[in-house]
Amino acid sequence: MxxxxxxxFLVVSFVFASCGGAAATRDASxxxxxxxxxxxxxxxxxxxxxxxxLLYPQEGAxxxxxxVSVHILDSEGSLRPLLSRALYDGKxxxxxxxxxLNAAKTKYLDSRSAAEPAAAALVDDRYPQSMNWFYQEAGxxxxxxxxxxxxxxxxxxxxxxxxxxxxxxxxxxxxxxAQVRLDEMLxxxxxxxxxxxxxxxxxxxxxxxAGQAVSASLVxxxxxxxxxxxxxxxxxxxxxxxxxxxxxxxIAPYSAGIIEITLPYADIQRLLSAEGEALFQSLRRFSSNx
Numbered sequence: 001m002x003x004x005x006x007x008x009f010l011v012v013s014f015v016f017a018s019c020g021g022a023a024a025t026r027d028a029s030x031x032x033x034x035x036x037x038x039x040x041x042x043x044x045x046x047x048x049x050x051x052x053x054l055l056y057p058q059e060g061a062x063x064x065x066x067x068v069s070v071h072i073l074d075s076e077g078s079l080r081p082l083l084s085r086a087l088y089d090g091k092x093x094x095x096x097x098x099x100x101l102n103a104a105k106t107k108y109l110d111s112r113s114a115a116e117p118a119a120a121a122l123v124d125d126r127y128p129q130s131m132n133w134f135y136q137e138a139g140x141x142x143x144x145x146x147x148x149x150x151x152x153x154x155x156x157x158x159x160x161x162x163x164x165x166x167x168x169x170x171x172x173x174x175x176x177x178a179q180v181r182l183d184e185m186l187x188x189x190x191x192x193x194x195x196x197x198x199x200x201x202x203x204x205x206x207x208x209x210a211g212q213a214v215s216a217s218l219v220x221x222x223x224x225x226x227x228x229x230x231x232x233x234x235x236x237x238x239x240x241x242x243x244x245x246x247x248x249x250x251i252a253p254y255s256a257g258i259i260e261i262t263l264p265y266a267d268i269q270r271l272l273s274a275e276g277e278a279l280f281q282s283l284r285r286f287s288s289n290x
Contacts, residue, residue, distance in 0.1 A: 045074045047093035053105050055112060055131060064131035066108040070097040071138045073150065079174055086170050086179045087152060104135045111159065130159045144286040146175035147279060149236050166247045167258050169236035171279075182232045185242075185276030194263075194271055195230055198244060201261045202228065223252045237279060239287035241265045 049070040054063040074093045075083060088096035111133075139152040150170040157163040171180040186194065203221060207214045210221045218226045228251045236243045243262040248254045265280060272280065 045076060047072050047074045047097060049094075049097040049101060051101055053108065055108070062127070064127045065133075066104060067132075067134040068101050068104050069134070069136045069138075070100055072097065072152075073139070073141055078177070079148065079172075082172055082174060082177050082179070083150075086172055087150065100135065100137065104133075107158070108133050133158050134163075143174075144239075144283045146173060147180070147237070147282055148172040148174055149238065151236070164248070165258060167234075167245050167260075169234055169243070169245055171235070171237055173279075180237075180279065182230075182235055185237075185273060185279060186271055187273050190271035190273075191230070194268065195227075197263055197267060198230060198261065199228060201263060202259075205261060222256065225251070237283060238262070239265070239280075239283045242268050 047070075049068065051068045053066040053068070054060075055065060056063040072088070072093055073083060074080065084090055084092065091099065134155070134157050136155045137152065139150065141148055141150040148171075150172065152168045152170070154166050155163055156165075172178075173180050183191075199218065202218060202223070203214050203216065206221050206223075207216055210216075212221050218228065228246075231244050231246055231250070234245045234247075236245070241262045241264045243260060246252075246259045248257055250259075252259060265284075269277070269280075
């Protein structure tokens with residue numbers, strides 16, 4: 001099923017809970033949210049692709065299958081080319097979703113020899129659950145004036161011991177028609193201080209869970225190293241502060257899952273460039289008016 005759901009949004013009060021945001025309305029049928037300034041959000045839409053590919057078509061409903069669900073943000077306005085460049089590899093939503101579908105379908109069908117008899121895979125007259133693969137992509141977005149903060153989440157299962165998860169965050173400046181970079185938000189001498197704040201925040205949030213004191217090393221708390229890389233391509237902003245996301249196995253064992261922290265605005269304000277401060281002031285104005 002492929003369809004586009006159109007929706008217009010007004011500036012109202014929201015309850016947004018993705019990528020550190022603060023409020024949004026949800027389209028329950030799509031899994032996507034977009035809320036905020038009507039000048040940018042108006043004309044937004046959700047492109048949906050839902051397909052089920054049978055591994056053994058001759059088996060009908062009894063066959064294991066690949067389920068692909070791609071529900072992604074689109075726009076009928078000036079935001080569309082920016083979304084295309086930043087999130088969809090320069091493709092239209094339909095091209096991007098079709099490419100994901102085709103890649104997943106090829107991998108799934110190639111996972112079994114075409115000559116393999118369907119019955120050979122049966123376990124107690126049933127196919128094992130591990131033969132039912134799925135790919136899901138969805139997310140959320142919130143608009144603060146000209147700034148759009150987008151989260152994209154993926155859940156993938158390809159027959160292994162467990163499914164995999166990942167999250168990506170994007171900060172878009174609709175006024176400049178450009179994706180905001182972390183380095184342009186910070187003063188030239190800020191990166192080392194930012195890195196220190198990040199590591200302190202990780203200790204503060206995870207030491208107790210590991211049964212360690214806040215003064216413990218990151219390794220003792222459960223991270224791979226005592227120093228972590230700043231995820232410059234995976235950050236978000238909100239009126240509350242500057243947030244960062246590390247996907248599973250990036251800085252800690254896979255079992256730790258997605259790790260996400262937010263540095264309060266008051267703590268990072270002195271590190272912000274003029275552009276970064278202007279961005280946060282826009283966010284804070286929207287939050288106070290929302």
